[in-house]
Amino acid sequence: MATASDNLRRARPLLGTFVEVTTAGAARSEMNAAIDAAFEAVADVHRLMSFHDDDSDVSRLNREAWLRPVEVHAWTFRVLEAVVEMHHRSKGVFDVTIAPALQAMGLLPRRHDDPPIAAQARLFDAIELREGKIVRFRHPDVRIDLGGIAKGFAVDRALEALRRFGIGSGMVNASGDLAAFGQEPQTIHLRHPRDPRLVIGYVDVADEALASSARRFGPLQSADTTASAIIDPGTGTPTDAIDGATVRAPSCMIADALTKIVMISGTDVVEWLEHYHASALLVSTDGDVRITPDWHNAVHLAA
Amino acid sequence: MSWIRYTLPAAAIMSIASPAYAVQYLSIEEAQKQAFPSATHFTEVQAGRVWKAEAGGHVAGFFVFDRVVGKHLYIDYAVALTPSGAVHSVEILQYRESYGGEIRSASWLAQFVGKTSGSALKINGDIRNIAGATLSSTHVTEGVKRVLAAYGNRLR
Numbered sequence: 001m002a003t004a005s006d007n008l009r010r011a012r013p014l015l016g017t018f019v020e021v022t023t024a025g026a027a028r029s030e031m032n033a034a035i036d037a038a039f040e041a042v043a044d045v046h047r048l049m050s051f052h053d054d055d056s057d058v059s060r061l062n063r064e065a066w067l068r069p070v071e072v073h074a075w076t077f078r079v080l081e082a083v084v085e086m087h088h089r090s091k092g093v094f095d096v097t098i099a100p101a102l103q104a105m106g107l108l109p110r111r112h113d114d115p116p117i118a119a120q121a122r123l124f125d126a127i128e129l130r131e132g133k134i135v136r137f138r139h140p141d142v143r144i145d146l147g148g149i150a151k152g153f154a155v156d157r158a159l160e161a162l163r164r165f166g167i168g169s170g171m172v173n174a175s176g177d178l179a180a181f182g183q184e185p186q187t188i189h190l191r192h193p194r195d196p197r198l199v200i201g202y203v204d205v206a207d208e209a210l211a212s213s214a215r216r217f218g219p220l221q222s223a224d225t226t227a228s229a230i231i232d233p234g235t236g237t238p239t240d241a242i243d244g245a246t247v248r249a250p251s252c253m254i255a256d257a258l259t260k261i262v263m264i265s266g267t268d269v270v271e272w273l274e275h276y277h278a279s280a281l282l283v284s285t286d287g288d289v290r291i292t293p294d295w296h297n298a299v300h301l302a303a
Numbered sequence: 304m305s306w307i308r309y310t311l312p313a314a315a316i317m318s319i320a321s322p323a324y325a326v327q328y329l330s331i332e333e334a335q336k337q338a339f340p341s342a343t344h345f346t347e348v349q350a351g352r353v354w355k356a357e358a359g360g361h362v363a364g365f366f367v368f369d370r371v372v373g374k375h376l377y378i379d380y381a382v383a384l385t386p387s388g389a390v391h392s393v394e395i396l397q398y399r400e401s402y403g404g405e406i407r408s409a410s411w412l413a414q415f416v417g418k419t420s421g422s423a424l425k426i427n428g429d430i431r432n433i434a435g436a437t438l439s440s441t442h443v444t445e446g447v448k449r450v451l452a453a454y455g456n457r458l459r
Contacts, residue, residue, distance in 0.1 A: 010328050010337075011395035013380070013440035013447075018395060020326075032337060173432060188432045200311060267306055282306075290306040301309055 010035050014042045015151050017175035021158065024184070025168020034165035038158035038172060045154035048076050049146045051099065051108055058146055062099070063113070065137040069130065077133040079146060079153050082253060084127055090261050090272060095233035097126050099145035102231060105238070108145060115141040148230070151177045152211055152256025159252075171205075172252075179209035179252040193244025193283050200289065201301035203281075209252035213259035214244035214283075230263045241266040242282050248295060249278035325399040331368055331381070334394050338383035339363045353454065362386045365458045367450050368396075371442045382447055388455040393447055 008031040011020040021038045023031040050056045057076040064070050072080070086094040100115070102108040127144070128136040155172045159179045162170035169182020180186045185206035192198035193214035203210070213230060232239040245262040249255035254276050262269050262280050267290060273280055279295030291299055329337065335345050335354060342356035342363045356363040365384040370377055379397040382390060 009326065011326070011398060013393055013395065013443040017440050018398065018443075020328075171432070178432070186432055270305070287311065289309045289311055291309070293305070293307055296307045302311055 008032065008035065010039075012039050012042075014039065015046050015154060015174055017151075019154075019158070019175075020171075020173045021162070022171045022173070022186075023162065023167050023169070025182070026166060030165060031167055034162050034167055034170070037161040037165070038170075041157040041161040042154045042172075042174070045075065045150060045157055048073050049079065049150040049153075051145050051147065058144060061135055061137070062111075062143050065135050066140045066142060069134045069136050071133050072135055074133060075153070075157070077129070077135070079149060079253070080127060080129060080135060082153075082257065083146070083149060084125075084129060086257050086261070087125065087127075089275065090265075092124050092233060093261050093264050094148075094257055095231075096144045096146055096148065097123050097142050098231040098233055098236070099143035100141075101236045102145055102147075103143075114143060148260045149253055149257045152209070152252035152254070155179050155209065155252040155256075176212040177209075177252055177256050178205065178211075180205050181207050190246055190281070194287075199302065200283070201299060203246075203248070203299045205248075208248055208250060209255045210246060210248050211252060211255035211259045212244065212246040213263050230260050232264045234264075239264045240285070242284050243287075244283040246281045247273075247278055248280070248298075249276055254278065325397070327397050329394060329396050331396065334381045334396055335366050337394065338366055338381065338392055348458070353458070355458070356383075364391055365454065367454055369446055369450055371446045378443060380443055380446065382450045384451075384454065384458065388451075388458060390447065390451065393443070395443070 007022070007024045008028060009020065009022045011018050013019075019039070019042050021035045023034055026034070047053065047055075048057045051058055053059060057072040061070055061072065083094070083096050087096075099108055103110045103114065123139050123142060126138050126142045128138055130136065151174050155174050155177050156179060158172040159170065159181060162172070163181060169180070169184050171180040171186050172178060178188065183206075185204040187202050188205055188210060189199045189202045190212065191214070192200050230239050231237065241264060242262070245259045247255045247258040247262060249258060255278065258269075258273065258276060258278050258280070261272060262282055266282065269280070270292065273292060279292045281289060281291045281295070281299055283289055289301060335342070335356065339356040339358070341358045343359065344357045345354045345366065346357065347353070348355050348365070352368055354366040356366055364386055367382045367384065368379070369382065370379050377397075377399050378395060380393060380395050383392045383394070385391050
């Protein structure tokens with residue numbers, strides 16, 4: 001076990017979950033400052049991209065981007081560029097305009113000016129990006145939620161903040177969406193998507209990102225899992241194609257977004273994974289595990 | 304490229320099951336220093352729960368320790384308040400997760416006392432980092448609101 005002098009781990013409630021930052025290989029005061037900076041970066045992403053906060057870029061877009069062009073923060077624009085690119089590449093499977101479906105499930109709050117849920121039609125390519133970080137929506141009913149990608153982006157920004165300090169290694173873990181740097185690989189155990197008490201195996205992570213999606217569970221209530229919060233834009237309802245997915249990619253934003261695509265499309269995602277230099281592990285509804293061949297040697301399954 | 308398929312033996316999954324998982328992040332003393340690095344003195348205002356942080360004779364803020372208790376889970380956290388009673392920071396001190404009955408017993412809780420930061424407790428096996436289902440921090444957020452309601456205006 002690491003001793004307190006060469007390892008510092010802290011956690012804060014951010015992004016609706018627990019964000020944990022681990023550092024090693026520096027003086028304690030330096031690691032504390034680095035962790036503070038990492039949490040600050042996550043809090044900045046939270047402020048910009050929260051659906052719940054009226055002052056966030058996301059809320060301003062949802063209120064105004066149909067009426068007039070809206071300028072957003074450079075970070076929000078970067079996420080939206082990735083959103084639009086992945087929306088096109090996945091032929092609409094990755095879609096951030098599913099906020100009304102999450103509202104209908106009670107997972108996101110509704111506002112007085114939101115359109116009636118029954119009126120929602122499938123909207124393809126609803127977001128227009130212009131020069132100068134300007135965003136416009138192409139339909140009055142568009143409501144976006146960046147919950148499927150912003151957490152990964154926040155992890156990337158936090159890791160970037162850590163790297164600016166002279167520390168040997170670091171990891172940021174936002175409840176399973178994580179990224180690490182440094183010479184020591186970090187061992188990550190993977191929960192079984194149907195029963196969080198069980199571990200299906202582990203994987204070592206070094207200088208890369210990992211994101212997982214699964215059924216939701218609340219350890220304060222019980223170990224029982226519920227349906228996923230990932231909406232299949234084709235049906236407007238939670239996906240049940242597979243039970244869980246873990247994606248490894250160079251950035252956590254890409255890994256986070258790809259888990260949504262894998263959860264919806266199952267095994268039909270290989271060319272998209274290859275495009276993003278990503279690997280994946282998925283747990284089927286029958287309990288079988290499937291791993292892309294470029295990754296299966298790195299994943300240690302329970303045997 | 305095609306997927307490689309594995310069937311996990313149920314017995315193998317069960318054998319490495321982790322009924323309890325816990326991480327010790329910071330002790331109360333460490334969290335106090337982290338929240339108020341300039342403070343020279345912490346005075347206990349309410350035993351084991353509220354401290355006043357002082358720096359060079361003036362009040363730097365207040366430090367409130369609290370615990371969220373769920374069905375099978377305790378999370379220790381601390382809220383640092385500014386001298387005017389606003390939230391300065393919220394830090395998790397200890398995260399515990401268990402689905403067995405052991406977490407309710409005093410001896411199970413006692414094993415965490417006095418642990419210093421950085422020690423991920425290896426209660427069952429060797430699990431330091433875990434990924435999978437997303438955990439909700441709603442209960443901590445609600446706890447912070449209760450702390451604010453209870454102390455935000457009272458500690459001046």
